[in-house]
Amino acid sequence: MKNIIFKKHTGSRLILLFLVLVSTSVVSCKKYLDAKPNQQQVVPSNLQDLQVLLDNVLVMNRSFPSIGEAAADNYYVTITDYNALVTVEDKSLYxxxxxxxxxxxxxxxxYQVVYYANQxxxxxxxxxxxxxxQSQQIKGAALFFRAYAFLQLASIFSKPYNVQTADNDLGIPIRLTADFNPISVRSTNQQTYDRIVSDFKEAVPLLPQSSVYPSQPTRIAAYAVLARTYLAMGQYSMAGAYADSCLNLQPELINFNILSTTSANPIARFNKETLFYxxxxxxxxxxxxxxxxxxxxYSSYGTNDLRKTIYFKNNNNGSYAFKGNYDGSQSATIFSGLATDEIYLIRAECYARAGQTANALTDLNTLLQxxxxAGTFVPLQATDSNTALTLILSERRxxxxxxxxxxxxxxxxxxEADFxxxxxxNLGxxxxxxxPKDLRYEFLIPQEVITTSGIPQNPR
Incomplete structure (x- = not known):
C-alpha cells in the first residue's frame, strides 16, 4: 500500500506505528461497527505519534464517498459504456x-476516519x-476530521436536513469512541447535525489559522465547512456568517486567464483557492x-467563459470530458474538499436569501470576473433578490x-417549490x-453493515 504523507517523520518506531495502524485499520474497517481491535497493535505514546496518524492523507483525506456525485445529473454515459460496466453496483447506481x-x-x-479521530x-x-x-491543535484537527466524515456520511445515507422533521428522521451512527464494543445505533438527523456542528465549532479556536499543508485542518477551513454545513441545513443566516468569517481571512481566487486552456490538467493541486484538501x-x-x-x-457556459475550456476537454465526437479537477489530475477520484470559490457562492446565496441583492451580486461578480x-465579462444584474438567487444557483452548479x-x-x-x-x-x-424527495435520495446502507450491526435500513 502506498502511503502519502506531507510531513516528514523519522524513527523506526514511528514508521512501524504508522504501517501497523494503517494496515490493521484497513483490514478491520470491514466491520468498523462490530469488530474488535487488535490488542497487540502499536499504541500511540506521544504527540508526534498522533500527528503521524493525522498526516496519513491516504486514510484521512482521500477516501470520502463518491456515490453522490455518481448519482447526480452533471453527466451521462452511453449505452455502450453502460453495458461495459463490470459491477452491478455501478449499473444500479447510475x-x-x-x-x-x-x-x-x-x-x-x-468511519475509518472517525475511528482514527476517536483513537x-x-x-x-x-x-x-x-x-x-500542539496538543490543542491535534485535538482540533481530530474533531474536524471526525465531523467532516460524519457530514459526508449524512449527506448520502440520511434524509436531507429539515428542521420540522429532523427529530424523527433517521441520521447516522455517531461513534464517539475507538472502542468497538458499544452497540451502534442510528441517531436522529437532529442529533447527527448537532454533533457535526458541535465538533466543528469546538475545533475552531483550537486550530491554527492556516497551514503549509492543505491536507491539515485550519481555522479558515473550519469556518468554510461550517458555512457548507449550515447551507445544507437551510440555516442561511449562519451559513452566511461563517462564509464571511472565512473570506475575511482568505478571499483569494484563481484568475483563470493565467491558466492554460489546452493543458490536460489546468488547475494545480494545492492551488491558492484550496482551503482543505x-x-x-x-x-x-x-x-x-x-x-x-x-x-x-455544457452549452450553458458562455463563449468567453474560460471554464468552458478549463473544465472540459473536447472528445471530438460531440461530447466533452471533465478535466477541471482541483486535484490537478484526470481520474475517477474528484476533489471533495473546500475551496474559496465555493465560499463566495455560499455567501452570495445567503445574501440573496436575506434580500441583500447588491451584496449578493457583488460576491457573484467578484467570482465570475x-x-x-479578460475584458469580456459584463457584471450580472438583477432587479430583485429572487432573480439574483436564481443566477447564483445557476452559477453554483x-x-x-x-x-x-x-x-x-x-x-x-x-x-423548495421554486427549485x-x-x-x-436516457439510456438507449x-x-x-x-x-424530488424520492426515498432514493437516501442510499441504502451496505447490507453487510445492516447484518452485523442490526441498525435499521433506509426505507424503500
Whole structure:
C-alpha cells in the first residue's frame, strides 16, 4: 500500500506505528461497527505519534464517498459504456435502482476516519492531560476530521436536513469512541447535525489559522465547512456568517486567464483557492473516458467563459470530458474538499436569501470576473433578490461541477417549490427519472453493515 504523507517523520518506531495502524485499520474497517481491535497493535505514546496518524492523507483525506456525485445529473454515459460496466453496483447506481447494492467502502472508509479521530482524541487525554499548543491543535484537527466524515456520511445515507422533521428522521451512527464494543445505533438527523456542528465549532479556536499543508485542518477551513454545513441545513443566516468569517481571512481566487486552456490538467493541486484538501474514493462511472458532460449544462457556459475550456476537454465526437479537477489530475477520484470559490457562492446565496441583492451580486461578480476572458465579462444584474438567487444557483452548479456537492444541492433544493427538479437519464430508448424527495435520495446502507450491526435500513 502506498502511503502519502506531507510531513516528514523519522524513527523506526514511528514508521512501524504508522504501517501497523494503517494496515490493521484497513483490514478491520470491514466491520468498523462490530469488530474488535487488535490488542497487540502499536499504541500511540506521544504527540508526534498522533500527528503521524493525522498526516496519513491516504486514510484521512482521500477516501470520502463518491456515490453522490455518481448519482447526480452533471453527466451521462452511453449505452455502450453502460453495458461495459463490470459491477452491478455501478449499473444500479447510475439508474437509481431502488434496491441497488452500495459498495461497503462508501460507508466504511469515512468511519475509518472517525475511528482514527476517536483513537487520537482518547490517546490525547492520556498523553497530554495538561493542554499545550500542539496538543490543542491535534485535538482540533481530530474533531474536524471526525465531523467532516460524519457530514459526508449524512449527506448520502440520511434524509436531507429539515428542521420540522429532523427529530424523527433517521441520521447516522455517531461513534464517539475507538472502542468497538458499544452497540451502534442510528441517531436522529437532529442529533447527527448537532454533533457535526458541535465538533466543528469546538475545533475552531483550537486550530491554527492556516497551514503549509492543505491536507491539515485550519481555522479558515473550519469556518468554510461550517458555512457548507449550515447551507445544507437551510440555516442561511449562519451559513452566511461563517462564509464571511472565512473570506475575511482568505478571499483569494484563481484568475483563470493565467491558466492554460489546452493543458490536460489546468488547475494545480494545492492551488491558492484550496482551503482543505480532500478527495472522493472514486467511481468507475466517473472515469473521464466514460463520463460525458450533460450537453445542456455544457452549452450553458458562455463563449468567453474560460471554464468552458478549463473544465472540459473536447472528445471530438460531440461530447466533452471533465478535466477541471482541483486535484490537478484526470481520474475517477474528484476533489471533495473546500475551496474559496465555493465560499463566495455560499455567501452570495445567503445574501440573496436575506434580500441583500447588491451584496449578493457583488460576491457573484467578484467570482465570475476571474472566470471570464479578460475584458469580456459584463457584471450580472438583477432587479430583485429572487432573480439574483436564481443566477447564483445557476452559477453554483457551473462553478462547482464535480466537487461532490451536486447531490447535496439536489437534496436541499428539492425542498423548495421554486427549485425542485426531476432528474432524468436516457439510456438507449428508456427514460429513467428521480423525482424530488424520492426515498432514493437516501442510499441504502451496505447490507453487510445492516447484518452485523442490526441498525435499521433506509426505507424503500
Amino acid at each position: 439508474l437509481w435502482q431502488p434496491n441497488g447494492i452500495i459498495p461497503n467502502g462508501q460507508w466504511l472508509a469515512p 487520537i482524541l482518547e490517546s490525547l487525554e492520556q498523553i497530554s492531560p495538561t493542554p499545550t499548543v 480532500a478527495m472522493s474514493g472514486g467511481s468507475t462511472l466517473l472515469v473521464p473516458s466514460r463520463c460525458k458532460m450533460d450537453s445542456t449544462l 476571474t472566470r471570464w476572458k 457551473k462553478e462547482l461541477i464535480f466537487r461532490a456537492l451536486r447531490w447535496t444541492d439536489l437534496r436541499r433544493l428539492n425542498q 425542485k427538479i426531476t432528474v432524468k437519464r 430508448s428508456t427514460l429513467y427519472q428521480l423525482p
